Amino acid sequence: MTLLEARGLRKTFALRSPWLRRAVGSSVALDGVDLDLRAGETLALVGESGSGKTTLGRSLLRLVEPDDGELRFRGEDLRALRPLELRRRRRDLQMVFQDPGASLDPRQRIGDAVFEPLRIHRLAPRADRSSQALRLLAEVGLTAEVLERHPHELSGGQRQRVAIARALATRPALVVADEPVSALDVSIRGQILNLLADRQRELGLALLLIAHDLLLVGRVADRIAVLLRGRIVEEGEAGQVLARPLHPHTRALLAAIPGRQRRARGAGGVVRRGVAVEGWLGGCAHRASCPLATERCGRETPALVESQPGHRVACFRPGEGAPPERDGGGTFALDRRSEGRR
Ligand SMILES: Nc1ncnc2c1ncn2[C@@H]1O[C@H](COP(=O)(O)OP(=O)(O)O)[C@@H](O)[C@H]1O
Ligand code: SF4
Ligand SMILES: [Mg+2]
Structure with missing residues (x-):
């Protein structure tokens, strides 16, 4: 069942000069994106830096207002919702940000931070604060020890666990996780990603997992969508996209993963970071580095x-x-079922 349906999403940002106090150009972040998210699936959204991943993830939740396009959640027109209705709908639409430090209030105790969504949406009485917070923290592998602490007293990984507990507190139907592990120490990225994947499966929620590391997220995804300069250039079942990427840009993204450079060289061209969007005159956005x-x-x-x-x-x-x-052994494709979700 389709949970969220995006059609023709567009977003252009004005580039402002801090000195001239006026727009000095524009940057096309989304250039007509069509995307379906099904209930209970994990969709990995990948692309190089600046390709529009964050803008798309936030637009789907209306944390960024698209300029144009349609957005339907369970058939309801999300873009037509008024602020109060949208606030109520937030119960179903949650986000996990890249930097768990920035997404938590430094003055708020962890117990209050985790209980807050239940309080706002009136899902539990204040008297149940400790028991509910403990329950939610336990779900992300944290104990009573952190309940009365402040965010700065936790490690980065613990903070991201708290952010995940908060996002899942209201039992949302959809969570957008924007590079949820890239600000964390390499050694714990796998743990946090697996935690998200496990909770996604147990709760049956739809997860849009945004990342630049295609192999890392491809491992836990049902489907993969590849974004290039505000457009989706490849989309399909994860095993199929990883085993047989059809777009040269997807091949280049796979080749850019450390340790794969040599083996995949020549497969799809190179990934160039920070390509200016301005002055784009149409044609395929990968053409400057495409061998085909x-x-x-x-x-x-x-x-x-x-x-x-x-x-x-x-x-x-x-x-x-x-x-x-x-x-x-032909293990380039990491099959989700045969690999499990370690
Ligand atoms: N608030 C903003 N103001 C101006 N330009 C922005 C803003 N947010 C994003 N952009 C531009 O939109 C494009 C896509 O950015 P973003 O969605 O952050 O990409 P990604 O998450 O893939 O790195 C980039 O060119 C970026 O500079
Ligand atoms: S430049 Fe041409 S061949 Fe290369 S990815 Fe684009 S459309 Fe395909
Ligand atoms: Mg981003």
């Missing part, structure tokens, strides 16, 4: 079309050229 680019790629922008059942790609030459090399 032709003259047509500069003239026309490829549409996202189904290339194989359930696998959509926006490229004039999908799947052509040498695919990324696989590990010896």
Whole structure:
């Protein structure tokens, strides 16, 4: 069942000069995004820095107002909701941010922080604060020890666990997690990602997992969508996208993962960070670094079309050229079911 449906989402930011106090240009963050999120699934949204992942994640929850496009949650027009209705709907639509330090109030005790969503949505009486907070903290692997502490007294990983407990407190139908592990120490990223994946499965919620590391999130995702300069260029079942990426940009993202450079070189071109959006004249956004680019790629922008059942790609030459090399035993595709969710 489709839970959230986005059609033709667009968002352009004005670039303002701090000195001139006026717009000096614009940056197209979303350039007509169509995306469906199904109930109970994990969709990994990946792309290089500046591709529009954060803007898309926030637009889906109306934390950023899109300029144009449709947004339906359980068939209801989300963009038509008034502020009060939207605040009520927040119970179903939650977000986990990249920096757990910034998303928690430094003066608030952890117990209060975790209980707050239940208080706001009137899901539990104040008298139950401690017991409810303990229950929610236990779900993310924390004990009573942290209840009366402040955020600065916790480690980064513990803070992100608290942020996850807060996001899940109201039992939302959808959680958008924007790079939830990239601000954390490498050694604990796997733990926190697995915690999110486990809670997603147990609660049956839809999770939009935003990341730049395709392999890391691909491992726990049902589907993968790849964003390039505000457009989805590839989308499909996770195992299929990882095993047989059809878009040269997806191949380049896989090649950019440390340790894979040599093996995947030449598979799809290079990932270039921080490419200026201004002055973009159309055509395929990957063409400057695409080994398959032709003259047509500069003239026309490829549409996202189904290339194989359930696998959509926006490229004039999908799947052509040498695919990324696989590990010896063909383990390039990390199958979610056979791998489990360690
Ligand atoms: N508040 C903002 N004001 C101006 N430009 C913005 C703002 N937020 C995002 N952008 C621009 O929109 C584009 C997409 O940004 P973002 O959604 O943050 O990408 P990502 O999360 O993939 O790194 C970038 O070019 C960025 O500079
Ligand atoms: S449309 Fe052309 S430039 Fe773009 S990814 Fe495909 S082959 Fe490369
Ligand atoms: Mg971002």
